[in-house]
Amino acid sequence: MADTATTASAAAAASAAGSSTDAPPFQLGKPRFQQTSFYGRFRHFLDIIDPRTLFVTERRLREAVQLLEDYKHGTLRPGVTNEQVEIWYARNPNKDCSYQLNNEAIDESDNVSTGSEVSGQTINQAILHPDTNEKIFMPFRMSGYIPFGTPIVVGLLLPNQTLASTVFWQWLNQSHNACVNYANRNATKPSPASKFIQGYLGAVISAVSIAVGLNVLVQKANKFTPATRLLVQRFVPFPAVASANICNVVLMRYGELEEGIDVLDGDGNLVGSSRIAARHALLETALTRVVLPMPILVLPPIVMSMLEKTALLQARPRLLLPVQSLVCLAAFGLALPLAISLFPQMSEIETSQLEPEIARATSSRTVVYNKGL
Numbered sequence: 001m002a003d004t005a006t007t008a009s010a011a012a013a014a015s016a017a018g019s020s021t022d023a024p025p026f027q028l029g030k031p032r033f034q035q036t037s038f039y040g041r042f043r044h045f046l047d048i049i050d051p052r053t054l055f056v057t058e059r060r061l062r063e064a065v066q067l068l069e070d071y072k073h074g075t076l077r078p079g080v081t082n083e084q085v086e087i088w089y090a091r092n093p094n095k096d097c098s099y100q101l102n103n104e105a106i107d108e109s110d111n112v113s114t115g116s117e118v119s120g121q122t123i124n125q126a127i128l129h130p131d132t133n134e135k136i137f138m139p140f141r142m143s144g145y146i147p148f149g150t151p152i153v154v155g156l157l158l159p160n161q162t163l164a165s166t167v168f169w170q171w172l173n174q175s176h177n178a179c180v181n182y183a184n185r186n187a188t189k190p191s192p193a194s195k196f197i198q199g200y201l202g203a204v205i206s207a208v209s210i211a212v213g214l215n216v217l218v219q220k221a222n223k224f225t226p227a228t229r230l231l232v233q234r235f236v237p238f239p240a241v242a243s244a245n246i247c248n249v250v251l252m253r254y255g256e257l258e259e260g261i262d263v264l265d266g267d268g269n270l271v272g273s274s275r276i277a278a279r280h281a282l283l284e285t286a287l288t289r290v291v292l293p294m295p296i297l298v299l300p301p302i303v304m305s306m307l308e309k310t311a312l313l314q315a316r317p318r319l320l321l322p323v324q325s326l327v328c329l330a331a332f333g334l335a336l337p338l339a340i341s342l343f344p345q346m347s348e349i350e351t352s353q354l355e356p357e358i359a360r361a362t363s364s365r366t367v368v369y370n371k372g373l
Contacts, residue, residue, distance in 0.1 A: 031044045031125075032044060032047065032121070032122075035344040035345075035346070036344075038341055038342075041341040041342075041343075041344055042337055042338070042341040044341075045142070045336075045337045045340050045341050046337050047122045047125070047126070048122070048125055048126050048142050048143065048373075049126075049142045049143050049145065049146065049336055049337060049340075050122065050126065050143055051143055051144075051146070051147055053122065053123055053126040053127060053141075053143045054138055054141070054143055054144055054147070056123055056127065060123070061123060061124075061127060061128075061135075064121075064123045064124055065124065065128075068121065068124060126141060126142070126143050127141065127143075129183070129184075129187055130345075130370055131186060131187035131188050131370060132187050136183045136184070137179075137183060139176070139179070140176075140179045140180045140182075140183035140184070141183070141184075142180075142184065142336070142340070142373055145180060145336055146329070146332045146333055146336055148176065149176060149332060150325065150328055150329045150332050151325075152169065152172050152173045152176060153173075153296055153297070153300075153328045153331075153332060154321070154324060154325050154328050155168075155169040155172070156169045156170070156173060156237040156241070156297065157237060157297065157300055157301060157304075157324065157328065161215070163212065163215070166208075166211050166212060166215055167208050167211075167212065169237075170204070170207040170208045170211045170237075170240060170241075170244070171204050171207075171208060173207065173241060174200075174203045174204045174207045174244055174248060175200070175204065177203065177244075177245060177248050177289075178196070178199060178200045178203055178204075178248055178252055181199075181248055181249055181252040181253065181285075181372075182196055182199075182252050182253075184372055184373040185252070185253050185256070185372045186253070186256055186261045186262075186278075186281060186369070186370045186371070186372045188261055188262035188273075188370070191253075191255045192255070195252075195254060195255045196252065198251060198254075199248065199250075199251030199252035199253070199254065200251075200252070202247055202248075202251040203244050203245075203247050203248035203251060203252070204244075206243060206244045206247045207240055207241065207243070207244030207247075207248075210239065210240040210243050210244065211236060211237065211240035214236045214239065214240060215236055235297070235298065235301055237293075237297045238293055238294070238297040238298055241293045241297060242289075242290050242293055242294075245286070245289035245290060245292070245293065246286045246289060246290065248289070249282060249285050249286045249289055250282060250286065253281075253282055253285075253372070256278040256281065256282065257275060257278050257279060257282065258275075259273065259275075259278075260272075260273035260274050260275040260277070260278050261273065261274060261277055261278045261281060261369050261370070262369065262370075263277050263349070263354065263358065263367040263368065263369045264367060264368050264369070265362050265364040265367055266364055266366075266368075271351075271358055271361050271362045271364070271367050272355070272357065272358040272361050274354050274355055274358055274369070275355070276349075276353065276354050276355060277349055277354060277367075277369045280347065280349060280369075280371075281347065281369060281370075281371045281372060284342070284343040284347065284371050285371060285372055285373070287342065287343075288339045288340055288342050288343065289339075291335075291338070291339040291342065292335055292336065292339035292340075293335070294335065295331045295334055295335040295338075296328065296331045296332050296335045299327075299331045300324065300327045300328050300331055303327050304320075304323075304324055304327060307323060307327075308320065340373055343371060344371070345370065345371055345372070345373060346368050346369070346370060346371070347368065347369055347371045348366050348367070348368050349366060349367060349368075349369070350365060350366050351364060351365060351366060351367055352365075354367070
């Protein structure tokens with residue numbers, strides 16, 4: 001009875017907090033913002049890619065997990081503050097937000113300032129895989145995609161690249177992408193290491209082949225002036241990366257097409273495993289991987305071609321690389337949340353579109369599945 005009262009009071013506190021912000025009342029495991037609109041997904045993924053989550057300590061992560069578990073089972077200790085229960089901002093540095101973790105008091109000094117305003121639920125969603133609840137390796141999280149990927153983008157866009165440098169940067173880029181795709185896949189079905197290796201080799205070979213082939217064509221285009229050739233070469237990475245990204249997603253997650261992915265009803269109950277849902281998941285993910293490099297690999301060459309003509313950079317050529325790095329970082333920071341917001345991570349599909357055995361297994365008109373990121 002006391003547990004029920006605790007949960008009820010926690011939910012009431014969360015609801016009151018939700019009414020004072022643009023976030024709905026707290027729901028365990030649900031995103032902070034509505035996922036039916038692009039804006040809601042954009043706001044949600046801004047939280048997921050928040051680089052502050054990279055600095056969350058292991059103890060802080062365990063605390064967030066414990067807090068959510070206690071909320072789920074109605075065992076929150078008396079006196080837990082609204083900021084803790086509502087989970088959007090579980091730790092507020094201006095308030096006493098200590099919480100018991102396995103009967104051990106959490107000291108505020110354990111919470112780094114860079115992550116003090118990161119919500120407990122955001123920490124879970126940004127660090128732990130939704131299917132396995134295992135930690136995603138830092139460079140392969142969505143919150144690590146920009147800081148770890150920007151140096152690679154800068155390398156892809158370096159002017160006057162040799163064959164060796166083109167191969168190297170395309171290999172490094174697709175290696176990073178392959179690991180990100182694998183780490184953020186739908187993991188409801190086991191995936192053997194051989195699938196990862198096949199997908200990795202296919203993505204790297206396609207990226208390098210396309211990039212090298214386009215560079216050779218540009219070099220043989222005698223009608224181009226040196227300035228035009230340089231500009232065209234700067235745009236070569238985009239078709240190479242976009243094509244390879246599609247191959248990367250499909251090859252890295254091909255096992256989903258063979259085995260299917262789990263689909264759930266509105267109550268979170270497993271309905272079945274669907275290959276049709278898997279196709280939808282891979283198509284949506286592949287589209288985001290085509291949109292993602294557009295601003296990253298198209299905008300910086302345009303901006304840099306204009307900045308290089310300025311007196312400042314002409315007088316100080318050593319500033320070219322730092323300026324290009326900042327331009328790439330800004331383009332990456334814009335492109336990533338826009339691209340992954342095209343579709344919700346937990347996508348919905350009508351049961352009538354799925355396999356007959358799945359349609360017969362539930363009375364729900366729609367089911368949901370983890371698209372992956």
